[in-house]
Amino acid sequence: DTEVTQTPKHLVMGMTNKKSLKCEQHMGHRAMYWYKQKAKKPPELMFVYSYEKLSINESVPSRFSPECPNSSLLNLHLHALQPEDSALYLCASSQRGNQPQHFGDGTRLSIL
Amino acid sequence: DAKTTQPTSMDCAEGRAANLPCNHSTISGNEYVYWYRQIHSQGPQYIIHGLKNNETNEMASLIITEDRKSSTLILPHATLRDTAVYYCIVRVRGETSGSRLTFGEGTQLTVNP
Numbered sequence: 227d228t229e230v231t232q233t234p235k236h237l238v239m240g241m242t243n244k245k246s247l248k249c250e251q252h253m254g255h256r257a258m259y260w261y262k263q264k265a266k267k268p269p270e271l272m273f274v275y276s277y278e279k280l281s282i283n284e285s286v287p288s289r290f291s292p293e294c295p296n297s298s299l300l301n302l303h304l305h306a307l308q309p310e311d312s313a314l315y316l317c318a319s320s321q322r323g324n325q326p327q328h329f330g331d332g333t334r335l336s337i338l
Numbered sequence: 339d340a341k342t343t344q345p346t347s348m349d350c351a352e353g354r355a356a357n358l359p360c361n362h363s364t365i366s367g368n369e370y371v372y373w374y375r376q377i378h379s380q381g382p383q384y385i386i387h388g389l390k391n392n393e394t395n396e397m398a399s400l401i402i403t404e405d406r407k408s409s410t411l412i413l414p415h416a417t418l419r420d421t422a423v424y425y426c427i428v429r430v431r432g433e434t435s436g437s438r439l440t441f442g443e444g445t446q447l448t449v450n451p
Contacts, residue, residue: 230381268425268441269382282438316381326372327439329381 229253230330232317238336241307247333249300249317258300259327260292261316269316275300307337342426347446350420356413358445360426363407369430371402372439373411375422382425382441385411416449423447 230251239245249258257276261269274282275294289311291303300317314334318327343361350356362371372387386393386400388409393400399412413420425444429437 268443269439271438271440274438284438318381326384326387327382328384331379331381 230317230319230328232315232330232333234333235331236334236336238338239304239307240338241309243307244303244305246304247302247315247317247335249302249319249330250298251319251328252298253319253321253328254297255319255321255328256297257320257322257325258294259318259320260300260302261318261329263314263316263332265313273302304335307335309337311335312337342428342442344424344426344442344445346443347448350413350416350447350449352418352449352451353415356416356420356447356449358411358413358424358426358447359408360411361408362426362428365406365428366430369428371400371406371409372427372429373398373400374425374427374439374441375420376425376444377419377422385424416447418449418451421447421449 233248259274260272262272263269271284272286273292278294289306293301314332316329316332318329320327370387370389373385374382375385376382385397386395388400388402390402390406402409423444423446425441427439
């Protein structure tokens with residue numbers, strides 16, 4: 227069982243919808259991450275939060291909006307997505323930025 | 339971070355050792371070698387990491403050559419559940435506020451009965 231919990235596991239949405247992905251960890255980790263993974267490709271980093279502050283944004287389009295309301299929670303708000311945004315979205319956390327990352331099992335997102 | 343090169347795929351018989359190679363010829367002195375794996379339909383899982391000495395934990399062993407330009411991940415007794423994509427990643431392990439993992443294409447290991 228993973229110690230990083232992501233909800234929902236699957237999400238189908240239209241291009242005009244607004245939805246949010248949620249990630250939760252209770253390991254006391256202070257760094258949290260969002261990755262995007264297309265089919266048969268490796269994960270690609272999107273955002274990094276450290277001590278609840280955004281520290282890395284890998285030039286992600288503004289239709290993806292991350293939020294870290296507290297040290298245990300990480301959200302990814304979605305709005306006006308495109309079909310090419312369909313992918314597996316993975317959340318990870320680490321004790322600090324230089325420690326091994328623990329991943330959730332992801333949210334599989336489909337854009338109609 | 340230094341670039342890594344791994345074979346695209348490998349096969350291993352169940353119960354035998356699986357030896358997964360990784361080349362990282364441009365590695366710097368302050369860069370560590372990390373291994374993760376991703377089983378189908380799951381998130382990546384951390385396996386092991388090292389700087390220059392060989393490392394062993396309950397999952398695997400990591401052998402790093404003396405010049406640190408390559409390494410081998412060893413699963414001593416592979417099982418069917420070890421079938422996964424294995425990623426070798428090189429990155430600086432300093433005190434940073436939040437650091438990136440740059441995944442390459444990895445090696446698809448298939449363990450056969």
